[in-house]
Amino acid sequence: MLFSSIPFLFYFIPCVVILYFAVPKCLKNSVLLLSSLFFYGWGEPRYLVFMLISITQGYIFGILIEKHLGKRRSKAFLAASVLFSLLLLGYCKYADFFIDNFNTLTGMSVPLLKIALPIGISFYTFQILSYTVDVYRGDVPAQKNYINLAAYIAMFPQLIAGPIVRYSDIAKQLENRTHTVSGVALGIRRFIIGLSKKILIANILGELVSVFKASDEKSVLYFWLYAIAYMLHIYFDFSGYSDMAIGLGHVFGFRFMENFDYPYISGSITEFWRRWHISLGSWFRDYLYIPLGGNRVSKLRWFFNIFVVWMATGFWHGAAWNFVLWGVMFAVLLIIEKLWLLKPLKKLMILNHIYVLLLVMISFVIFDAASITGALSYITAMFGGQNIPIVTFESVYYLRSYLIILIVAIIGATPLPKKLAAAVEKSKHTGLAYNVAEPIVLMLLLTVCTAFLIDGSFNPFLYFRF
């Protein structure tokens, strides 16, 4: 089930919220767990088994790790849990990638497993890994209550698209949290803003991306339009989802970590990765980069650590070489910045932003490509290397048709609207008007989002020309 769907907004959420606030405190986590299982099972009924097995192994190994803390057995249990999680993830997500490459290298034809990737497996696997590692490190006590642990791992607000919530961050909230009207209102506000980012910006830009891909009349302008649209689409799609997850967390009394912090205003790639998908970046830092030695090692080993982390980051996003290339590209850029560029970039007030936006845009072209060859073809086309016209009638039409959305998206990707809203809210002259207008504007946004969702079912009779 998607957040941006009618069944979720008008059936699932009202029922779950009513039930959640109707039951006593001791049953709230049970309601969360059951509703999360329903939420997950709605889209993937067969894959509930995978998730429940993962949760159960995390629960058992967590207790065993804690029981033998400080002993070798504890490490063995941790290794077993990590291995189990990674093997399951590897089987579901990467098996066909390895078989395909094996076949290419050897000329053999080992049949592909063709496993449909269980939704959210990358997210919940990382949450289980962080939980067992944190227990092993002694950072958190093992959770003895299965329902609480399962509610944490399966919690529907962050189950399918993050943010990757650390157990240590919400362990106390799982046991004891408060629910207030202001918290619920904050959550609703955040959710509607996220929903609007997803439906009114990301989805529309996604249409432009699809139109571009289907076109036979590409031009240099069209490639740039696509690259910019995709770059904004992926930001508003992902950050919109994170906003919705964080908002839902607030409604249920949880405080999830922020996942995005206006990444496109970054002055360096290093800064970009502090602002983009923060929960993933910090996860790899804490559970891979630092255990590998981080930067407190020889320079060569440091570079190796960076490469390992970024190849893993790329591979986490998808089982294809273009994702690996995408990760390696960032590894190279980060090393170059750490060695030479970080200081000069700070002095280049405008050029540093252009540098970041250009490279990030290229990285997302690679990210979106079906293959490395496809990515290179797109990138060369952007720079006039494909013998295509600079402009076509079609590309100008779509530029005109999507211009306002693009401008809104570009402004929305900066902190400007938030700062403006805060200034208006705090002002003596406009504060009252702001407080009156805010709920109305949010309701209007919800109405328009609903309208866009309903129009998604627009499906005129094929024979309408009769």
Place this chain on the structure above:
Amino acid sequence: MSIKFKNISLVAMTAVFLCGFLLWAILKPTDPESVSERRPLATFPDVNGESVLSGSFMTDFEKYTLDQFPLRDQFRTVKAVTAFYILGQKDNNDIYIKDGFASKLEYPLNSDSIEYAASRFRFIYNQYMADKDMRIYLSIIPDKNYFMAEKNGYPSIDYEKFISDMRGHMNFAEYIGITQLLELSDYYCTDTHWRQEKITDVAQHLAAGMGVSLSAKYIVNQADTPFYGVYYGQSALPLPHDDLYYLDNEVLKDCKVYDFETSAYIPIYDLDKTKGNDPYEMFLSGSKSLLTIENPNASTDKELIVFRDSFGSSIAPLFAEGYAKITLVDIRYISPNMLGRFIEFTNQDVLFLYSTSVLNNSITIK
């Protein structure tokens, strides 16, 4: 307004919005069809173990919730208004409006589709006409985009290439061009079709191209019901309606239309259809696979076979004056393989009369 009151207001308004529509959706009766989209709407899906485990129940339930959502058409209007007037998009679901005329983007030129349509026409020619003394003609009706797309900055197909390709694929037919006789006002504002009262010159030109002279005068009648064409519903915007006119004279009054599907005679103009979902169906009762128009007062024994789409419904009666019998075939609804059972191909004139919209989306042709 205090922050506390603002928060309470927001929570209350959201609860009313979500729960209100939930209750409304549950309690409202199921709508069988969408008039604006001219299609049946999804109904509540069957629930059983297999449908749940396969996920088909969930997929169908989502379709059901979307199709049966309260105020669905009004929400579609909100979306259209937002897309056009707030987000500045040039089209909404490929529908655009210029100078009061609504049209659907017909783009890009689909060469495979044209080739496929031509291959089906060639099959008919080879099967029934190649060894006969028959005169074969082709004419292509431009869609509204021909007149309004490019000049308003909308992408449109290269019509010259389109017609040239079609002529190239159908070298067994003589081409009769009609684009020069048409203009945007010859089409309905809210519909894809041309207006019968504006195409008498086109009928005369086509007939002349086939060696037949037409000179009849017609009385212009207006249907009582306002005509909201297919683009009215699809645009979801409050466009003004069209008026539906039809032409009549003594010749047409005596003509008899035989419907092979129902084995019955039907009227040329079925005015009851003007009250239905698609009033344009009043012309020869809409989508019919095989019809004949017999003119008992014809001064000739010439016959015409028209392979046509829906545009043919309104122009075909205007040929009646010049032919004793006109056979109308729509191979979207009848397989060309079966035509020999119903039509004796001898020495008739044959006209392939198709709109660019159908030729560019010819998947529906059998």
